[in-house]
Structure formats: structure tokens, C-alpha cells
Amino acid sequence: MKRKVVNQSNLNAEGRWDIDYHLPAEGIKKYPSNLLHPVSKAAVIVKAKKDPTKKPDEMFRYIDISCVETSTGTVTEPQELTGSEAPSRARKLVQAYDLIISTCRPTRGAIAVVPEQYHNEICSTGFSVIRPKKGVNPFYLHFALRLSSSLEQFRKFSTGSSYPAILDSDVLKTQIPLPDEATQNKIAAYILSSLKERRNAIYTANSTFHNNVELVIESLIETSSFDTAIEFSEHSCATGDIINRINELAPSTPT
Incomplete structure (x- = not known):
């Protein structure tokens, strides 16, 4: 049980009676x-x-x-x-x-x-x-x-x-x-540099994704197929594997 002793005048001044407000923040x-x-x-x-x-x-x-x-x-x-x-x-x-x-x-x-x-x-x-x-x-x-x-x-x-x-x-x-100010400046530079790296990484990932989409579109237009093979094991993505996974999952029960 949480407890804290607070003067009633302080409670009235703050206008808050919930204990969480008056307990010091943990972080x-x-x-x-x-x-x-x-x-x-x-x-x-x-x-x-x-x-x-x-x-x-x-x-x-x-x-x-x-x-x-x-x-x-x-x-x-x-x-x-x-x-x-x-x-x-x-x-x-x-x-x-x-x-x-x-x-x-x-x-x-x-x-x-x-x-x-x-x-x-x-x-x-x-x-x-x-x-x-x-x-x-x-x-x-x-x-x-x-x-x-x-x-x-x-x-x-x-x-x-x-x-x-x-x-x-x-x-x-x-x-x-x-x-102190010098430390603030160092932290600010570090955080802004990290933000720039994040932005560049997202831009690179997005560019790679869009380039790959264009590659697939061009392949379908030119050959009606796609021959680039890539291993992907994060989850099922081949049609046969997806059907097997659906059969393994619990059946739907409409009500």
C-alpha cells in the first residue's frame, strides 16, 4: 500500500487528492x-x-x-x-x-x-x-x-x-x-547526429524497397515471370506454406 503524509493546506493549494500526484516520480x-x-x-x-x-x-x-x-x-x-x-x-x-x-x-x-x-x-x-x-x-x-x-x-x-x-x-x-552548457551542447550534437543517421537509414531502406518493386514490375512486363530467388524465413510467404499454416490454425467460429 502506498502512503504519503501531506499537509492539508498543500492538498488544498494543489487541488489534487490522488496519491499518485504527490508521490515522487520514480524515473x-x-x-x-x-x-x-x-x-x-x-x-x-x-x-x-x-x-x-x-x-x-x-x-x-x-x-x-x-x-x-x-x-x-x-x-x-x-x-x-x-x-x-x-x-x-x-x-x-x-x-x-x-x-x-x-x-x-x-x-x-x-x-x-x-x-x-x-x-x-x-x-x-x-x-x-x-x-x-x-x-x-x-x-x-x-x-x-x-x-x-x-x-x-x-x-x-x-x-x-x-x-x-x-x-x-x-x-x-x-x-x-x-x-552545464558544454555538456548540453555535446549531447545535442550527439542526438542530432543520431537523428540524421536514422533519417538516412530510412531513406536508404525506402529507396531499396521502391527499386525492388520497380524491378519486379519490369520483370513482369518483359517476361511475365520473376526469376530472382531470395531466402525469406521471417514468416510463411509461399502459397503452399500459407495453406499449410491456415490448416494448422484454430478454425473460425462465427457466432
């Missing part, structure tokens, strides 16, 4: 205590807003939550809209190297650094926008916020069941490892 315990600091030491909340509907014919790029690739935390293909097409949530003004953090279902890790090409564009009010302080590397901060220990804290701070959400204040009090 951050692995870091030295002198390395841990709240996000408020590293960044400030950005409150700047812009209403694109005031210029209905002017084009702008809109970053909504679906534009953040959660596996890497990068911004992909914002919508290009006119002011007249702007959704009601398109209100937050961002600058290059700001960080945008999805406050709805925050454990998904939809967190990104705003690229230079989207400087002075607009993002959804569904993001918390923070700006790194002097001496804080935005790419390191991005790395730290996407750590499992940070996402665990987001989960603890969340309210709501169907669409759990956090507030700007929850982002600021999240504890992250915050080393």
Missing part, C-alpha cells in the same frame, strides 16, 4: 539530485498570440499537434492556410528554437523544437510554448523533456480521463537533468 531517482532542476530554471513560458483571422487573405503556416512526429519529436508539414481558413485554436505565435509541448495526452511525447523555417508562424493553443533561457541548448532541452522520466511526470500531473491534459505550470515544475 528521476536514477539521476544525481544535484543534476535535477525544474524546467522553470531552463525556460520560460511564451504567451505571445496572433489572430490570423484579422488578415483573412494573408497566408500562414499552422502547426497543430498532428504535425509533430512523436517517434522523433520533429515538425512535419504544417498546413498552409489563409487567415480566413484559420481554426479557432490557431493563435500561439512561435519563434525559431522555441519548444512546443502538446498539453493534451502529453505522454505521447509530441514535443518539438520549432525549425527556423517556421519562425514567426502560428501553432495550436493545444501546445505549451517555452523558450530556453540563456545558456540552455534547445535541442538538449527537447531531449530532456522527451525522457521517460519527464513523460512519467506529465502523466502524474495530468487531469481528465478521456483526454488527459497538463498546464503550463505543470511543464515548468517538471524535473529534468540539467547539466
